[in-house]
Amino acid sequence: MADTYDVIVVGGGHNGLVAAAYLARARRRVLLLERRPEVGGAAATEELAPGFQASTGADVCGLLRPEIVDDLNLAARGLRFLPLDPEVTALGDHTSLRIWRDVWRTQAELMTKSPRDAEAYPRFTAFLRDFATALDPLFTMTPPNVAAPTLREQMGLLRRALAVRRLGKDTMQQMLRMPPMSVRDFLNEWFETELLKASFAVDALVGTFQGPFSPGTAFGLVLHFLPAVQGSGWSFVKGGMGTLASALALAAREAGATIRTNADVHRITSTDGRVTGVELSNGERIVGRAVASNADPKRTFLHLIDPEELDPEFLVHVRNFEMNGVVAKVNFALDRAPGFPGASEAVPAHFRICPSLEYLERAYDDAKYGSVSVAPFLDVFVPTVMDPDLAPTGKHVVSTLVQ
Template sequence: MASRHSWWLLRTARPPVRIWWGCRASHSGAGVALKREYDAVVIGAGHNGLVAAAYLQKGGLKTAVLEKRHIVGGAAVTEEIIPGFRFSRASYLLSLLRPQIYSELELKKHGLKVLPRDPYSFVPLLKDGQCGKGPHSLLMGNNMVDTQSQIAQFSEKDAEAFPKYEAFMSRLVSAIDPLLDACPVDMAMFSHGSLLQKLRALQGLKPLVRAGFTLGKQLPQYYQVLTAPISKILDFWFESEPLKAMLATDGVIGAMLSPHTPGSGYVLLHHVMGQLEGRQGAWGYVTGGMGALSQTLARAATTHGAEIFTEKAVDQILSSKGKVQGVRLQDGTEVKSRLVLSNASPQLTFLELTPQEQLPLEFVQRISQFDTRSPVTKINVAVDRLPNFLAAPNTRDGRPLPHHQCSIHLNCEDMQTLHQAFEEASHGRPSSRPMIEMCIPSALDPTLAPPGCHVVSLFTQYTPYTLAGGKPWGHHEREDFANRVFDCIEAYAPGFKASVIGRDVLTPPDLEQIFGLPGGNIFHGAMSLDQLYFARPAPFYSSYRSPIQGLYLCGSGAHPGGGVMGAVGRNAARVALEDFKKL
């Protein structure tokens, strides 16, 4: 990696954005010093912050982005942790990024390349197959006939039901999709504004009303999907455990939930809302890793004139008489601005960066109680050969097979296994048989690793933030859990442990410390029904605005929540631009 006082260059298919360490940024090739005044300041260069900056600058506001790390992207970064191996260190797949952002910010023109995956899901099983054959597996892709054939290994009934289930979920996604790009109803304005303001606030109900009409008489069934445990939903549709467990992973991934927890159905929906290359629900790898996406967003923002500065940690949001005045950096520098948009979590924004006396007591209490529990430990692994699964052996030449490009679900034979893993973590114990989602992006993007080698992403759960008895994670506990994960993989793919060159283990406290994810939560806060839409991050403050005029939340703690979606950044910027015109 480059020294601290040189240009940071991320190797991608396109020339990277040049971002000056510490004191300078560039949008035209020449260094530009941080000014002491802007129209808008964005705190944090995560993907939402970069999206917000692009729209603010495009809307005519002189905008600066201030990032505390040496690298832009937040959790969407590519880092060379092990020499020669470039990892999407935190987030690792793309699907949810809003199509409007693709087109309006011309991301393809700025170099974004995404590698769709087909097939997309692989579930190897430990148990022997029928008639004395070896362990079998479930492989699912875009070809419905082939997918039904795979499902039929376990249940002919499920194979027949699967297309109907897909159509059912697709209709719900179509109904809810417009809500992602709209500001929730401004309940504060509706409650306390003038008659005209109340009427304007009611305009926000249009997407909800349209969603109801789209769902029609099936609305009660869809309501159940949003509120019931995912296990109940899947039990209605299917009978085979491997299929149900695989689908259930999208209902609990990144969330401290069991498949039997009410509301886990919405988390499933959140993960099938995206699209890739026009295909709904598809996921893919970004060429060059997730950092290449962030570089593309930064390029879009700087092309319009935004200025991005790394190693510029904000110490305090400045305000006076209920209005934002700008920010003060940790080095004491003050940057004045009429708008401040925070890509940081609600807790960091309002409990650490904002003077408490400037905020209503009830608001502070709501933010303090925002649920940020996370079950996730991310492990990045460098290997010298592909995993060789008993259920789908490698070929002699060692080249990637179709299942290597998938999300590979391990310890997902049945939903009870997932529930047991959750139960253990709920009592402060890392799961003895954790849920593992393995991805091997180098199977489609060989530039990420040396020839013959691969990068492996292990998204594992369940691990508590604090261990039983209030004990913090230490080196021994971290390594012990990683070894447990590797033992599980070894059972499915003997030889995996011997292939490991190096690893990077990130527990919930690590994810919080490095990436600013509160509690290690990849969504900045639980995607539970009590923390969505009107109530995200707090009732009466779901419209990206805050109690301080000119201060907005543009990170995943606001509607519509987490994932590499960009909707929060786009929506918040549009609200801020509208308000700026009234200043």
């Protein structure tokens, strides 16, 4: 008789791997199916050119929950963080600004640009840290049933609301005001230095189909102040992001999960409204009591599942869900360290070209009307500054997000 699994996980990105590892630790029979030759999804290290290794998708890790690192013992499985400090060097027209992990060091640097901004900076970071810390427990909560929350779910939400209330009236008012604001309006209330504002706006905007003038973009800043990010900071992973995927895969396998690569799931099978397993592109059928999909929602609900099995209203919501890609990733293998104008010291591990809020908005304007930006902002990582083993001696890998 064919193997039957408790859970089949479709896709071996880092989220699929984490799900597989936890389910296997909970003694479920788990099969993870990844269509590519390697697991990791966008968390991948690949060879760019002979001897040059690069994180070809995501560059830095910051939002991985510390609980997961501990539970799955990822340090013992090869995961090592290399925290960025300065976190970023922002480049404008003949000017630069470093944002350090240490608030006071950044404040000292800002003093040379604007004493007013230097004074505001610690209050700005404290507000965002408080906001993010108040929201942080939501990330590990089982999402409540919004239509009909149980008493327990209501109590959980109430506890969160009280935690916010305890931060004081002023902070609470700011928290209610901020989320619908544009990141431009929010940053203009705090600062006057254009480069500082533009650099924080990039944090809020990267990967989104929005510009700094778009309502609601201010909230993106909060994610950069979550305790997980504040704890270890945005970091390279030694060996590239693929090392994270390998550590997760090892944890899943050691907990008992089976991982198969080159296994493209063609459809999720079902009978009478119940999932029965999956069918691969080669026609192989695998039986499972439940299927967890790590593929994106549109692929999962519009392509992998028979639409007849789903509520038509739900399908309308999925179809209306916007997922416009706005980022191009360009990786370079260089025979020497890149130089750049405007910054006096050696090449930093992370720099960005984002002269002003208006520059960012114009880059978005092009995308909004269906073109590639004529003058995009660039978020540039040079991982070999901190992890020279990724390239032959003296040579460098440069990874650029273009938006």
